[in-house]
Amino acid sequence: MGLLCSRNRHYTQADTEENAQIKLLFQTGFDEAELKGYISVIHANGFVVNKFSLVNYLASLKRVVDLILAIMRPDCGSCTVVSNVLEQLLHDGSKELAQSDTDSAKYVLSNENKEIGERLSDIGGRFEYPRLTKELAQDIETLWKDPAIQETYARGNELQVPDCTNYFMENLQRLSDLNYVPTKEDVLYARVRTTGVVEIQFSMPAELFEPCRAQLKNACNNPVGESKKSGEVYRLFDVGGQKNERRKWIHLFEGVTAVIFCAAISEYDQTLFEEDNRNRMMETKELFEWVLNQPCFEKTSFMLFLNKFDIFEKKVLKVPLNACEWFKDYQPVSTGKQEIEHAYEFVKKKFEELYFQSTAPDRVDRVFKIYRTTALDQKLVKKTFKLVDETLRRRNLFEAGLL
Ligand SMILES: Nc1nc2c(ncn2[C@@H]2O[C@H](COP(=O)(O)OP(=O)(O)OP(=O)(O)O)[C@@H](O)[C@H]2O)c(=O)[nH]1
Numbered sequence: 001m002g003l004l005c006s007r008n009r010h011y012t013q014a015d016t017e018e019n020a021q022i023k024l025l026f027q028t029g030f031d032e033a034e035l036k037g038y039i040s041v042i043h044a045n046g047f048v049v050n051k052f053s054l055v056n057y058l059a060s061l062k063r064v065v066d067l068i069l070a071i072m073r074p075d076c077g078s079c080t081v082v083s084n085v086l087e088q089l090l091h092d093g094s095k096e097l098a099q100s101d102t103d104s105a106k107y108v109l110s111n112e113n114k115e116i117g118e119r120l121s122d123i124g125g126r127f128e129y130p131r132l133t134k135e136l137a138q139d140i141e142t143l144w145k146d147p148a149i150q151e152t153y154a155r156g157n158e159l160q161v162p163d164c165t166n167y168f169m170e171n172l173q174r175l176s177d178l179n180y181v182p183t184k185e186d187v188l189y190a191r192v193r194t195t196g197v198v199e200i201q202f203s204m205p206a207e208l209f210e211p212c213r214a215q216l217k218n219a220c221n222n223p224v225g226e227s228k229k230s231g232e233v234y235r236l237f238d239v240g241g242q243k244n245e246r247r248k249w250i251h252l253f254e255g256v257t258a259v260i261f262c263a264a265i266s267e268y269d270q271t272l273f274e275e276d277n278r279n280r281m282m283e284t285k286e287l288f289e290w291v292l293n294q295p296c297f298e299k300t301s302f303m304l305f306l307n308k309f310d311i312f313e314k315k316v317l318k319v320p321l322n323a324c325e326w327f328k329d330y331q332p333v334s335t336g337k338q339e340i341e342h343a344y345e346f347v348k349k350k351f352e353e354l355y356f357q358s359t360a361p362d363r364v365d366r367v368f369k370i371y372r373t374t375a376l377d378q379k380l381v382k383k384t385f386k387l388v389d390e391t392l393r394r395r396n397l398f399e400a401g402l403l
């Protein structure tokens, strides 16, 4: 969820997890052994079911399959089961669906895939998942293509279906290869929930900050971190965004140079994993406000990443922005690209307003920048970090009275 950049922290708890995008961009990347280390994570993603990722999806899938099986059993009083399970599963909007036989039929797995559904459902209930074999991959692929599952997937926003689902589903055969070695993309797409605080150090390659370099040389030797041949050293603290992770953040807040707050703007119609009836965007709004108001951030720079733009641009043409309470006053103006831009600008403005409302007049000079990002896009992330880097350098020069 969030990242903190610091020049001189002494925090020692460093997890073994790393931020893959940063490692790929600013460190050595992954060698083959490291990539192979990701296989089990990716298989858990690409395969089924459970704790956090595709994992979530397949947990949802399991519930869907359970539901489907319940519907199919002739003795179970299917209408009651359908409405109870669906209500539990799909929240308010689905009540309508549960009431109508024709609609609920859409969610019934076809007869020929029923057995596969049962098999996968069984695996989904296990604590550990088997290696993704060719046979299993075939089963998942078949089930994935079943119209009932596709209908369910279309309502993924209600079911905690991870964003990477489609990617892994499209790559099942490759993933199940005996000699499979994850690609960079696989690693970036894999959902690995951050727990604790993960520190990563990196330096900006010199060519990235050329424009600032001359100024820097003349003015200040060490604007952000220690100087190294390749550039300035950043210490980045990646923190988990889920609710139970947040109490760990507070220990990090002192002495931070900049907060990079990542808000997933595509999640305006989704609910929290950890709290089923709480809209994710509303949660982000409150969280951002809370972070902005922390006394220790009075002078801290804020970099707001409006992330998951790739999903946002597709979604916004199908799901109205005012699905989220915060965006209730949104009025679409057009179609296609223009509409996407309009919707994006609207969201951006909401965050800007929030920033200024939450920033006392005497603090308005702290740096606040908003960036449109797609974290999977390496070029864009690199470019964004370059901009962040430049901003922080300028800020340091300014503070040192050199600009
Ligand atoms: N399509 C798309 N997927 C993204 C983007 N950013 C992240 N993801 C995917 O979203 C999932 C979660 O990404 P993370 O970076 O782990 O999210 P996080 O905010 O660090 O989550 P926590 O560690 O729980 O706080 C992964 O499957 C990523 O591949 C994006 O810009 N576009």
Ligand SMILES: [Mg+2]
Residues within 6 Å of the ligand: 001, 192, 193, 194, 238, 239, 240, 241
């Ligand atoms: Mg994370």
